[in-house]
Amino acid sequence: xxxxxxxxxxxxEVVSSDPSNPELGQIWYNxxxxxxxxxxxxTVNAWASGGNLNTTRTGLxxxxxxNSSAIAFGGSxxxxxxxxxxxxxxxxSWTNTPSLNTARTTLGSASxxxxxxxxxxxxxxxxxxxxxxNGSAWTSVNSMNTARFQITGFGVQxxxxxxxxxxxxTVAATESYxxxxxxxxxxxxxxxxxxxxxxxxxxxxxxxxxGGGPPxxxxxxxxxxxxxxxxxxxxGRGSLSGxxxxxxxxxxxxxxxxxxxxxxxxxxxxxxxNPTGLSTGRETIGGTGTQSSALAAGGSNAxxxxxxxxxxxxQLQIKTVTVS
Numbered sequence: 001x002x003x004x005x006x007x008x009x010x011x012x013e014v015v016s017s018d019p020s021n022p023e024l025g026q027i028w029y030n031x032x033x034x035x036x037x038x039x040x041x042x043t044v045n046a047w048a049s050g051g052n053l054n055t056t057r058t059g060l061x062x063x064x065x066x067n068s069s070a071i072a073f074g075g076s077x078x079x080x081x082x083x084x085x086x087x088x089x090x091x092x093s094w095t096n097t098p099s100l101n102t103a104r105t106t107l108g109s110a111s112x113x114x115x116x117x118x119x120x121x122x123x124x125x126x127x128x129x130x131x132x133x134n135g136s137a138w139t140s141v142n143s144m145n146t147a148r149f150q151i152t153g154f155g156v157q158x159x160x161x162x163x164x165x166x167x168x169x170t171v172a173a174t175e176s177y178x179x180x181x182x183x184x185x186x187x188x189x190x191x192x193x194x195x196x197x198x199x200x201x202x203x204x205x206x207x208x209x210x211g212g213g214p215p216x217x218x219x220x221x222x223x224x225x226x227x228x229x230x231x232x233x234x235x236g237r238g239s240l241s242g243x244x245x246x247x248x249x250x251x252x253x254x255x256x257x258x259x260x261x262x263x264x265x266x267x268x269x270x271x272x273x274n275p276t277g278l279s280t281g282r283e284t285i286g287g288t289g290t291q292s293s294a295l296a297a298g299g300s301n302a303x304x305x306x307x308x309x310x311x312x313x314x315q316l317q318i319k320t321v322t323v324s
Contacts (some may be wrong), residue, residue, distance in 0.1 A: 012036070035320045043314045047263070047278050047296070050308035051093040055085040058300035061109030062286035063118035063133075066293040067091065067310035071115050071133065072286045074123060076105035078304050082125065086138070088115055089295065089308070098137050102129040108153035110160040110177075111243060111288045112200040119157045119177070122165060124149030130182070132157055142181045146173045152192075152207060154199035154242075161202045161222065164192040170212055174227070176202040186226045190218060194284065196242035198249035198266070205246050206230070206266065211239040211283075215256055219271070221246060231270045235262045241287030243294040243311075250291050250311065255283045259301040265291065265313070280307050 013028040022028075022039035029036050050067070057075035064070025068091025077083045084100035104123030113119060116135030121144055122128060128147035131138045148165030155161050158179035165171055172187035193212045199205020203224030210216045217236035220227040233251060240254030247268035254260055261278030264271040282299035289295050294311035298304070 037320050044312040045265070045274050045314065046276055047261075047309040047311050049279065050091070050295070050310045051089070052306040052308060053298055054087055054094050054096055054306075055083060056304050056306040057083060057085070057105075057298050058282075058304045059105035059107070059284045060286040060298050061107045061111075061118075061120050061123075062288040062295065062297060063109055063111055063113035063115070064089070064288040064295060065112075065114050066289055067295045067312070068293070069115045070288050070295050070297075071097065071118050072297050073100055073109075073118070073120055073133075073138075074104050074107045075286070075298060076304065082123070086133075089297070091310075094308070100131055100138050101140050102127060102131065104129070104149070106150040106194065106284065108151040108162045108165075109288075110153060110155045110157055111197065112154060112245070113156045117157045119153075119155075119160050121153060121160075121162050121177075122148050122151040126167065130177075144175055144182045145184050146171065146175065148173075150193040150211060152195050152197040154197040154205045155201050159201040159203070161199065161205060163188055163197070163207060164195060166193045166212065174222075178202070188227050189220055189229055190216075194239040196240040196251050196254075196287070198242040198244040198246070198251075200245050206242075206249055208233050208242065208249075208251055208266075208271075209237050209240045209254060213238070215254070219266075233264055233271050234273045235260065235264065237262070239283035241285040241296060241299075243287050243289045244291040248291040250289075250294050250313070252287065252294075252296060252311075253278055253282050253285045253299060259283055263311075278309055280305065280309070282307075 060075030084103035107123030110119035118133035151165035217232035237254035249266035285299035
């Protein structure tokens with residue numbers, strides 16, 4: 001019979017505590033707990049309830065690297081007032097932070113940014129205002145070329161993309177941000193507003209769905225120069241949110257109608273519907289994070305919400321192996 005040592009080139013290590021930095025596929029016996037363990041990819045693909053926002057709102061922006069480290073800002077509070085309120089999330093609760101200089105709703109954000117390095121741009125009442133967050137305060141910087149609200153964006157504070165939106169009509173205009181100023185680049189193939197977006201820089205990302213009209217399922221991919229139409233969502237919808245990158249994205253929420261919590265996973269080629277979605281169907285959510293660790297905050301479903309939900313996807317985890 002082939003042994004583990006012959007396959008792996010080593011025997012199973014016996015330790016008194018789990019290793020702090022295990023390798024993928026590593027197996028060990030924990031003598032303290034009397035268990036055999038391994039470091040493997042575990043697929044969860046589910047949403048769980050998190051702490052509520054302090055300010056109930058919809059149409060907010062968000063930025064963060066995971067479901068335990070994010071910042072949410074702007075939006076519309078009941079009954080319909082634009083706010084500059086800003087809050088940070090630690091995986092359990094939200095803490096109020098200094099507000100945006102310009103109160104606004106349905107704004108764009110660099111959703112791949114971090115809790116201490118965020119970017120907010122555009123929004124309504126119609127503005128081109130851009131602000132940077134440094135972990136302590138928001139600072140006004142160079143504005144966009146086209147003022148608009150219901151805009152979508154992705155990227156980080158030094159490399160972001162803003163696209164679509166509404167001026168006096170739905171627009172396809174796209175602008176690229178280099179950390180200092182905005183440059184007008186090639187437009188979307190289809191004028192769009194309140195769509196979902198996912199991407200980690202101004203050279204790589206996708207947009208999907210739409211808002212302000214009959215819901216669509218179209219997806220477009222950005223390569224740093226132009227947009228290309230690629231495979232569509234399974235569920236066409238408007239005013240949805242997204243997280244992740246051009247090759248590993250997440251789409252969630254929106255209005256079909258009615259309001260939906262439907263969640264889909266993008267692998268760089270096609271979308272797969274997840275069996276379960278958000279527990280609360282809603283639109284214009286503050287969405288951020290990655291395909292393996294995302295956050296959905298606020299939004300609306302006939303009334304404005306403070307609900308937060310945390311997504312856990314496929315990720316490396318230490319798993320206990322049951323043996324007889």
